Amino acid sequence: MRISELAREAATPLTAVKYYQREGLLPAGEKTAPNQTAYDRRHVERVRLVRALLETGGLSIAVTKQVLAVLDTDDAPLAEVFEVAQYAITDSRSPETPASRAARARIEDRVTAAGWCATTDNPGHETAARALDGLATIGFDAPDDYLDAYMTAAATAARADVAALQSRDGRDAIAELMVIGTVLGDPLFAGLRRIAQQDATHDVFPVATDGATS
Amino acid sequence: MRISELAREAATPLTAVKYYQREGLLPAGEKTAPNQTAYDRRHVERVRLVRALLETGGLSIAVTKQVLAVLDTDDAPLAEVFEVAQYAITDSRSPETPASRAARARIEDRVTAAGWCATTDNPGHETAARALDGLATIGFDAPDDYLDAYMTAAATAARADVAALQSRDGRDAIAELMVIGTVLGDPLFAGLRRIAQQDATHDVFPVATDGATS
Incomplete structure (x- = not known):
């Protein structure tokens, strides 16, 4: 398929697809003529994945590249994949304004x-x-x-993450979910927390809206 | 204090402080001479808050402005504050690539x-x-x-959010925590989930590192 079709299939604006391409986030297509390149289903899935990491996961282009690179390395040890997944967190690598020592100590204390x-x-x-x-x-x-409530919540999600990994067949499928599940578990939780907040504050701070689900 | 001192006090690069100022995220300082403006503790706290919303919370400039505007409106009803907090979620307002109907239906189904x-x-x-x-x-x-595990986690955090609100004295203190707590609960969970994952996968995917906390 042509690039315009690729964009349509992936339900992504053509300008975004071209941007991903320019940033080196998509594998090359197949040159079928001097001015023509063909794309296939793999490209459609990759465009969707890149969009999910950038827009939904909130990752930077640089971190998205690292994530894709480790997924594209067929024989990367799972421990290395896990480490990349752990670092694929929005602000973990901007060293200009580190957390205070007191806050770091507080987290360490509760973790211990x-x-x-x-x-x-x-x-x-x-x-x-x-x-x-x-x-x-x-x-x-x-x-x-x-x-402690947030830690309980985090442990509940982490156990579900590990159980999901164990349900996957094969190293590649596990590596993919390890990275993408780590990144997208954040917005999944963020979305569900907004809904849970509405439920929890129902009587305290009612919001006038239509379309109740229950 | 001068702007350079403001930056130092807030542990924020001067370029960032000037950027916040240009974007209208800081209240005006007091003109003490034609070329001199004085800032006080309120500005220091505001710079820190803006940085937390932008860098840690991952909010856009536009959403940060909305959040600050509702906090600066002394008599905004708490239901309105709550609604702004609910919408202060990274990608909720980018309509170019909405979620699929199937995924929306799935979330609604589990919520129901x-x-x-x-x-x-x-x-x-x-x-x-x-x-x-x-x-x-x-x-x-x-x-x-x-x-369902993620929903349980979300409900646990939401209950803690509400309990924290009930511990605050006065409408302004509640409104502040409603907004900032909603925004910063996401990275708090994201960070703790990375730590919980390391604990949960300890035997399965060990990562060779130093500095064990336990």
């Missing part, structure tokens, strides 16, 4: 109290600590029960 | 099954459905137990 087996160079520490710093700017010093 | 009281125009539906679409591009059709 929960008995989790994790290393302090896990990028999640930095991301979670920055969120605490952000909450502190409005004078909210997250109490233990708040943090 | 869980008996949650929520409306379908809640932006969380779109975000969660897009995540499902992204997972489908690698052939992972999220099974019920996976989705």
